[in-house]
Amino acid sequence: MANRGKDFLRRVVEEDLKSGKYSKIVTRFPPEPNGFPHIGHAKSISINFGIAKEYGGECNLRMDDTNPTTENIEFVEALKDAVEWLGFKWSGDVRYTSDYFPQLYNYAIKLIQMGKAYVDSISEEEIREYRGTVTTAGRRSIYAERSVEENLDLFNRMRNGEFKEGEHVLRAKIDMSSPNMKMRDPLLYRIKRATHFRAGDKWAIYPMYDFAHPLSDYIEGVTHSICTLEFENNRDIYNWLIETLELEPPRPYQYEFARLNINYTVMSKRKILELIEKNVVSGWDDPRLPTIAGLRRRGYTPEAILSFCEQIGVAKANSIVDIAQLEFAIRDDLNPKVPRVMSVFKPLKVTIENYSGFEEINASYYPHDVPKEGSRKLPFSKEIYIEQEDFMENPPKGYYRLTPNQPVRLKYAYIISCEKVIKDESGNIVEIRARYYPNSKSGSDSSGIKVKSAIQWVEANSAKKIEVRLYDRLFKTEIPEGIEDINPNSLKIIENALIEPAVIEDKTNNRFQFERHGYFYRESGERAVFNRIVPLKDSWSKKLQRGRRERVKERRQVEGRVIPMTPEEKILFERYTKEHNLNREVANTLARDNRLSQFYREALQEFNSPIAIANIITNEVARELKVKNLDELKFSPKDIADLVKMLEDETISTKIAKGVFEEMSRSGKEPIRIVEERGLQQINDKSLILSVVKEVIHRNPENLKKFKDGNRRLQGFFIGEVLKATNGKANPKIVNELVIRELNR
Numbered sequence: 112m113a114n115r116g117k118d119f120l121r122r123v124v125e126e127d128l129k130s131g132k133y134s135k136i137v138t139r140f141p142p143e144p145n146g147f148p149h150i151g152h153a154k155s156i157s158i159n160f161g162i163a164k165e166y167g168g169e170c171n172l173r174m175d176d177t178n179p180t181t182e183n184i185e186f187v188e189a190l191k192d193a194v195e196w197l198g199f200k201w202s203g204d205v206r207y208t209s210d211y212f213p214q215l216y217n218y219a220i221k222l223i224q225m226g227k228a229y230v231d232s233i234s235e236e237e238i239r240e241y242r243g244t245v246t247t248a249g250r251r252s253i254y255a256e257r258s259v260e261e262n263l264d265l266f267n268r269m270r271n272g273e274f275k276e277g278e279h280v281l282r283a284k285i286d287m288s289s290p291n292m293k294m295r296d297p298l299l300y301r302i303k304r305a306t307h308f309r310a311g312d313k314w315a316i317y318p319m320y321d322f323a324h325p326l327s328d329y330i331e332g333v334t335h336s337i338c339t340l341e342f343e344n345n346r347d348i349y350n351w352l353i354e355t356l357e358l359e360p361p362r363p364y365q366y367e368f369a370r371l372n373i374n375y376t377v378m379s380k381r382k383i384l385e386l387i388e389k390n391v392v393s394g395w396d397d398p399r400l401p402t403i404a405g406l407r408r409r410g411y412t413p414e415a416i417l418s419f420c421e422q423i424g425v426a427k428a429n430s431i432v433d434i435a436q437l438e439f440a441i442r443d444d445l446n447p448k449v450p451r452v453m454s455v456f457k458p459l460k461v462t463i464e465n466y467s468g469f470e471e472i473n474a475s476y477y478p479h480d481v482p483k484e485g486s487r488k489l490p491f492s493k494e495i496y497i498e499q500e501d502f503m504e505n506p507p508k509g510y511y512r513l514t515p516n517q518p519v520r521l522k523y524a525y526i527i528s529c530e531k532v533i534k535d536e537s538g539n540i541v542e543i544r545a546r547y548y549p550n551s552k553s554g555s556d557s558s559g560i561k562v563k564s565a566i567q568w569v570e571a572n573s574a575k576k577i578e579v580r581l582y583d584r585l586f587k588t589e590i591p592e593g594i595e596d597i598n599p600n601s602l603k604i605i606e607n608a609l610i611e612p613a614v615i616e617d618k619t620n621n622r623f624q625f626e627r628h629g630y631f632y633r634e635s636g637e638r639a640v641f642n643r644i645v646p647l648k649d650s651w652s653k654k655l656q657r658g659r660r661e662r663v664k665e666r667r668q669v670e671g672r673v674i675p676m677t678p679e680e681k682i683l684f685e686r687y688t689k690e691h692n693l694n695r696e697v698a699n700t701l702a703r704d705n706r707l708s709q710f711y712r713e714a715l716q717e718f719n720s721p722i723a724i725a726n727i728i729t730n731e732v733a734r735e736l737k738v739k740n741l742d743e744l745k746f747s748p749k750d751i752a753d754l755v756k757m758l759e760d761e762t763i764s765t766k767i768a769k770g771v772f773e774e775m776s777r778s779g780k781e782p783i784r785i786v787e788e789r790g791l792q793q794i795n796d797k798s799l800i801l802s803v804v805k806e807v808i809h810r811n812p813e814n815l816k817k818f819k820d821g822n823r824r825l826q827g828f829f830i831g832e833v834l835k836a837t838n839g840k841a842n843p844k845i846v847n848e849l850v851i852r853e854l855n856r
Contacts, residue, residue: 118425118790120158120366124166124335133334133361136168140194140201141208141324143175144186146380147395147402148193150416150437151339151371157420158368159337160199171331172201175324176209177317179307189395193403197413208323209310211330215318216270218326218356219281219299223262227355228299229255230265231282238280241287242295248288249295255284269302272315276302281316285351293344294351297321325349326356328363336363339370340429369426374589375434376401382593391594392585398642399585399601409582410622410632410644415444421838424789430778434584438645445622445630445644450476450485453522453567454625455609456579458496460571461543463527466493472553474523482814482828487613491524494571496609501566502543504532511563513543520565522626526551526558567626574609577639579631581605615639676702683708691721700729706741707733710748717752724755731772745779746772754782762786764793766839794841797849800833803841804849807832818854826854 117125127133138159142152163170172194176182191205208215222228231254233241243249257265269279281300289295299322306312325348328336336349346365353362372378377386383400386392395402398409406416419440423432469492476485501512501519513519518528531544551558553565580602587598614623621633622644629646633639676684680702687698701708707728714724728751735744754771757763763771763786771782771791778785786792794800807829808815818825829850834841 119427119788120335120337120368120425121162121165121790123366124162127334128166135334136163136166137171137202137332137334138163138168138337139171139173139206139328139331139333141173141175141327142190143178143182144184144190145178145181146186146384147189147404149378149380149383149401149403150373150406150419151378151401152190152193153197153403153416154371154420154423155337155339156194156197156199157417158425160194160201162335162337163202164199168334169202170199171203171206171333173206173208173327173331175320175327176207176307176309177320177323179303179305179310179317183308189404196403196407197417206327206331207309208318208327209307211323211327212310212314212318214330215323215326218352219266219318219322220263221356222283222299223266223281224259225355226259227284228262228281229257229284230262230269230279231255231296232279235277238298242292243287245290245292251287251296255282255296266300266316269300269316270314272304274302276304278302283322283348283351285348289347291344291347293321294347297348321345321348322352325352325363325365329353329358332361333363334361336365338365338367340367340427341370343367367427369429371420371423372429372431373401373434373437374431375584375586375591377586377591386594389594391597398580398582408634409642410630411441412444412622415441418444424791426788428778428780428788430774431590441645442630442647445624447481447483449622449624449630450487450617450620451478451624451626452476452487452614453489453569453611454577454579454614454628455496455498455567455569455574456605456628457499458569458607458609459499459502459540459543461495461497461527461545461568463493463495463545463547464530465546468492472523479824482817482825487611487617489523489611489613490570490573492570492572495521495568496571496574497521497543497566497568499540502529502540504540512566518548518560518562520551520553520562521568522565523553524568525549525553526556526560526562569609569611573612575612575615575639577608577610577615577641579605579608579641579643581643610639610641687725691725693722693725697725697729700733701725704733706736710741710751713748714752714755717749718756720752720755720759723759724751727751727755727772731769735776745777746775746782750775750782757782757786761795761842762792764839764843766843767791767793791840794837795845797845800837800841800845801849801853803833803836804829804846804853807836808853815854826850829854 396404471488525547527545533542588596630644631641683702
């Protein structure tokens with residue numbers, strides 16, 4: 112793949128290898144073991160381990176265990192487990208910053224001897240006060256004038272535990288007037304009177320992150336120290352330590368990328384711990400949390416999480432990712448993999464009075480468009496259960512399931528009709544007496560009866576009882592502030608749901624699609640407990656859109672009559688259809704809306720492509736203006752013109768353009784910058800795409816054979832796999848052309 116399609120981190124790595132700066136790439140994942148890793152760590156894991164793997168290098172797993180009061184072995188094991196579960200292997204043994212305590216101590220001694228570090232004895236409050244502000248310089252403590260000998264003596268006594276916590280600290284002597292506040296004599300060591308989970312009571316002093324991090328990188332031979340953006344200002348300390356100590360090359364360099372922020376959740380370990388301590392969630396592995404353990408317990412797959420990390424890319428500016436994108440990733444991963452089965456959450460008994468005996472119906476696990484085979488036997492008898500919502504005595508218009516006057520198909524089985532409704536003393540429906548049509552069996556129906564839907568069911572005697580846990584988003588607001596924003600419906604438990612028996616008997620699958628209900632994962636254990644991984648569709652977006660429409664509804668009609676155009680609008684309509692060749696519907700929308708028309712004209716001045724610009728404005732921009740004023744938009748007409756220009760010169764694909772527009776709307780970034788930072792440029796190199804096409808075909812010999820045998824639907828499968836392999840960047844027209852050519856060789 113051409114270098115211009117790489118993210119900025121990979122471009123740096125490639126340039127360093129090309130120039131001979133390093134002969135081998137070494138990265139590291141250095142988490143602090145003070146909590147369970149979350150999906151933000153998954154992004155860091157995928158970047159660090161992924162780069163090392165791509166370029167034939169190594170990635171170390173290092174525990175930044177410099178705070179004995181918050182760290183323990185349980186968190187270490189959780190971090191190790193997360194890396195392995197995601198499919199990565201670290202180089203050598205797990206490393207610990209505590210392994211380097213003697214070397215770090217010696218580096219500190221060297222700084223003192225060079226006059227570049229001193230023991231300070233002012234209070235924590237005074238340290239903050241003396242640091243100054245962004246507009247005023249700080250002032251140095253009087254203790255900075257201590258002699259080298261006095262500093263060495265005090266630092267040694269600090270190590271031996273002669274002082275209380277907070278009595279002394281070791282600080283670097285850099286620049287109290289630096290515009291970078293981090294460089295105003297940062298702390299290097301502090302006293303901690305606590306037992307370390309590995310080092311025990313050997314040390315009474317512990318290094319600060321800014322001191323331990325760069326030197327641990329150097330000790331391990333790390334070449335690229337990849338951090339999140341909050342450490343950008345710390346880079347000056349990183350470089351200062353390496354250079355001041357005159358460490359022999361090769362030396363590491365720090366690079367920062369945007370951390371992962373997701374709406375409707377919290378990514379702070381401190382906030383997650385608060386939820387645990389206040390019993391809002393059951394623990395670090397609660398399936399509603401964004402921890403890797405929680406996502407794993409809920410049923411997420413490593414493939415889906417890594418795919419999500421790839422989709423959001425590596426950027427240089429922070430933004431908030433929609434959790435719907437993560438939910439899309441797991442649906443996309445599971446859809447072609449998992450069996451479809453039938454379940455009933457609120458059972459309603461149906462007795463088929465004219466059926467006798469028992470049979471087993473063969474039913475496929477997968478729909479026709481999934482290139483995977485497998486089936487199971489569905490027991491069928493006169494007593495079955497259906498969902499309560501699949502029968503209505505007095506249905507509204509458009510209800511197509513079972514009613515007293517409307518038959519329905521039992522999926523994979525027969526058509527039935529309602530003969531009698533049985534109610535209890537309170538008037539609740541408790542049973543349906545029905546009749547079936549013997550010649551209406553699915554696959555061989557000759558009944559001539561027309562039905563508009565098929566409903567789920569389970570056979571009464573063979574169905575298995577299960578507990579279903581319906582997990583939803585933990586918070587009800589996009590940017591949660593605290594516990595007050597908790598979604599009270601984030602967990603609903605159904606204790607007596609029913610499932611077809613094949614699901615319980617299946618020992619090879621633990622993930623299923625419960626038709627109509629979503630994707631589910633069976634928790635390990637003796638009890639049959641199924642966690643909902645994700646619903647089949649994103650219902651949250653629909654709720655938000657519905658609410659916005661209700662708040663800002665614009666009516667274009669009065670009493671069923673179309674409002675006539677004004678003379679001015681007619682002139683615009685004529686111009687747009689005749690001079691700009693816009694279709695009548697698009698021209699009508701623009702002519703009637705002054706804001707859209709103004710936006711269109713300004714964009715057209717930037718890039719003359721009337722049809723493409725008009726289509727984006729009347730669809731994407733118009734949708735934004737339903738909930739915002741023109742001056743509230745975070746993008747300009749020029750941005751829309753630039754986006755269209757990249758589309759037309761095939762820099763990006765239509766699919767990628769939609770994602771770029773969404774980020775423009777959210778962050779206000781220019782589209783060209785978004786494409787460059789995230790490496791979204793479309794791949795138009797035929798030879799490169801051809802190599803991917805051949806690789807995909809080579810990996811799928813069974814599907815190739817089926818295609819050759821006449822299953823032409825699989826052409827779409829191969830096209831989809833090529834697009835997935837290139838992260839959607841390959842030119843779809845070229846992909847389509849090459850796939851067809853190669854499949855028909």
